[in-house]
Amino acid sequence: MRCVFFISDRTGLTTESIGNALLTQFPTAQFKREFIPFVDTITKASKAIVKIKARYFQYNERPIVFTSILEPKIRDMFKLDCVCHIDFFESFTPILENEIGTKASNILGMSHGINDENKYNKRIDAIDFSLHNDDGIHVDNYDIADVILVGVSRVGKTPTCLYLAVNYGIKAANYPFADLDLINDKLPKILVPYYGKLFGLTIDVDRLHQIRSNRLPNSKYADINNCRQEIAAAEHIMQRYDIPYLNVSKRSIEELSVGIIERIKLNR
Amino acid sequence: MRCVFFISDRTGLTTESIGNALLTQFPTAQFKREFIPFVDTITKASKAIVKIKARYFQYNERPIVFTSILEPKIRDMFKLDCVCHIDFFESFTPILENEIGTKASNILGMSHGINDENKYNKRIDAIDFSLHNDDGIHVDNYDIADVILVGVSRVGKTPTCLYLAVNYGIKAANYPFADLDLINDKLPKILVPYYGKLFGLTIDVDRLHQIRSNRLPNSKYADINNCRQEIAAAEHIMQRYDIPYLNVSKRSIEELSVGIIERIKLNR
Numbered sequence: 001m002r003c004v005f006f007i008s009d010r011t012g013l014t015t016e017s018i019g020n021a022l023l024t025q026f027p028t029a030q031f032k033r034e035f036i037p038f039v040d041t042i043t044k045a046s047k048a049i050v051k052i053k054a055r056y057f058q059y060n061e062r063p064i065v066f067t068s069i070l071e072p073k074i075r076d077m078f079k080l081d082c083v084c085h086i087d088f089f090e091s092f093t094p095i096l097e098n099e100i101g102t103k104a105s106n107i108l109g110m111s112h113g114i115n116d117e118n119k120y121n122k123r124i125d126a127i128d129f130s131l132h133n134d135d136g137i138h139v140d141n142y143d144i145a146d147v148i149l150v151g152v153s154r155v156g157k158t159p160t161c162l163y164l165a166v167n168y169g170i171k172a173a174n175y176p177f178a179d180l181d182l183i184n185d186k187l188p189k190i191l192v193p194y195y196g197k198l199f200g201l202t203i204d205v206d207r208l209h210q211i212r213s214n215r216l217p218n219s220k221y222a223d224i225n226n227c228r229q230e231i232a233a234a235e236h237i238m239q240r241y242d243i244p245y246l247n248v249s250k251r252s253i254e255e256l257s258v259g260i261i262e263r264i265k266l267n268r
Numbered sequence: 269m270r271c272v273f274f275i276s277d278r279t280g281l282t283t284e285s286i287g288n289a290l291l292t293q294f295p296t297a298q299f300k301r302e303f304i305p306f307v308d309t310i311t312k313a314s315k316a317i318v319k320i321k322a323r324y325f326q327y328n329e330r331p332i333v334f335t336s337i338l339e340p341k342i343r344d345m346f347k348l349d350c351v352c353h354i355d356f357f358e359s360f361t362p363i364l365e366n367e368i369g370t371k372a373s374n375i376l377g378m379s380h381g382i383n384d385e386n387k388y389n390k391r392i393d394a395i396d397f398s399l400h401n402d403d404g405i406h407v408d409n410y411d412i413a414d415v416i417l418v419g420v421s422r423v424g425k426t427p428t429c430l431y432l433a434v435n436y437g438i439k440a441a442n443y444p445f446a447d448l449d450l451i452n453d454k455l456p457k458i459l460v461p462y463y464g465k466l467f468g469l470t471i472d473v474d475r476l477h478q479i480r481s482n483r484l485p486n487s488k489y490a491d492i493n494n495c496r497q498e499i500a501a502a503e504h505i506m507q508r509y510d511i512p513y514l515n516v517s518k519r520s521i522e523e524l525s526v527g528i529i530e531r532i533k534l535n536r
Contacts, residue, residue, distance in 0.1 A: 012526065013285065029370065038526075127426065134399070166435075258281065258305050262303075
């Protein structure tokens with residue numbers, strides 16, 4: 001068991017993201033993760049170091065300590081013999097200073113703060129929009145939608161819409177194909193004017209059966225033959241109308257969101 | 269204007285996160301950002317390089333190219349004279365190999381894929397939960413909530429709940445203090461049994477006035493004196509019952525979420 005610390009002077013989201021990406025390259029190793037955000041004073045750093053040293057004595061192995069700390073005085077406190085220390089700012093900042101030709105400012109890393117109020121308000125608006133236009137409950141705002149996700153029930157439209165809204169400020173509505181739409185083998189009338197904004201999600205039959213069974217066991221809704229028919233009919237509509245679509249079965253919400261942005265060239 | 273590319277063999281979310289964190293240190297420079305995810309073949313890399321070179325000739329300045337690419341053959345294609353190239357895996361992987369004592373696997377970085385199905389399902393469940401328990405509409409599920417956010421209307425409870433659900437799989441409900449709660453100066457009865465799960469959000473008067481005015485201009489709801497009273501009453505309840513709380517005015521959704529996790533020690 002190797003202890004890993006993620007320490008940052010701000011939220012630590014960046015530190016966590018890249019640290020974890022690096023660790024996934026060592027699938028056989030076992031890691032015990034601890035997160036210490038907002039370490040922006042010498043006192044807080046000292047407290048973190050007490051914890052790190054305790055883990056070192058407890059496990060008799062050097063903890064790996066990922067840090068993103070701008071202030072060199074605080075950052076350097078983690079350069080200890082009992083620690084494998086990697087700081088993300090320290091490593092790359094000099095390369096960028098050299099390339100850009102200016103000194104890096106010592107303002108705290110604001111990448112996850114409110115550094116751009118317009119962009120921030122855009123995200124809040126997009127969240128409101130996605131909630132209001134979830135699951136076809138309101139269909140009167142499609143003219144201001146950035147994208148409208150379509151697909152059968154429980155394919156993952158709502159989580160994807162919310163991810164797009166929360167993380168990118170993209171106004172994402174979603175419309176579930178209803179039985180009648182699927183039987184008629186036609187794009188619902190309400191969607192026709194917004195054809196260019198449509199993006200489809202589809203799913204493997206087994207996976208949909210499993211998800212629906214968790215919700216309503218032994219129902220027609222969850223029945224594997226019903227799932228098969230619905231998926232086939234939905235895909236048929238998407239192909240017939242040339243709507244771009246992705247299969248969600250092997251993709252995370254993040255992968256779907258980035259895939260959608262990429263395919264229909266949404267502004268992030 | 270300096271062109272910056274974020275290129276990854278997967279979603280590129282990590283690349284974007286750390287690349288942007290580094291760039292915020294150069295607030296006077298102007299950057300034009302382009303994102304190219306899923307670059308996992310030599311063909312896709314060649315296409316990306318055509319774009320990068322075009323930008324170099326267009327702006328007559330070396331583009332900064334951040335990459336996270338595991339396959340050295342593909343990654344090395346970006347080591348060009350006309351490019352300032354920074355790869356995040358390349359820089360740190362050898363340090364970790366040395367420390368952990370095993371070779372890094374060449375499996376694609378799965379940090380944003382479905383690598384842990386349970387954890388993934390937990391997120392989907394948390395999103396369903398947050399939608400179902402938004403804004404006090406249902407109050408029958410508080411026993412399985414991880415946290416219940418309280419505060420006045422439009423303080424930012426919903427976006428924060430959704431961020432906690434989407435990104436951490438935390439089941440976050442939210443309950444708005446109603447007029448009656450505020451007048452009574454008492455914790456609503458329904459919340460009393462879940463006292464230990466409560467976390468408060470508060471806000472500056474001007475900011476709440478501004479947000480509410482955007483929604484309902486010239487209403488009592490948005491009136492600055494009304495906002496002032498509501499905030500004072502809500503803070504009074506939080507202080508009286510010793511509910512931990514944060515002011516949202518200068519904090520992003522990310523900062524709030526990490527702050528809440530940190531303060532009440534939620535499992536991520």
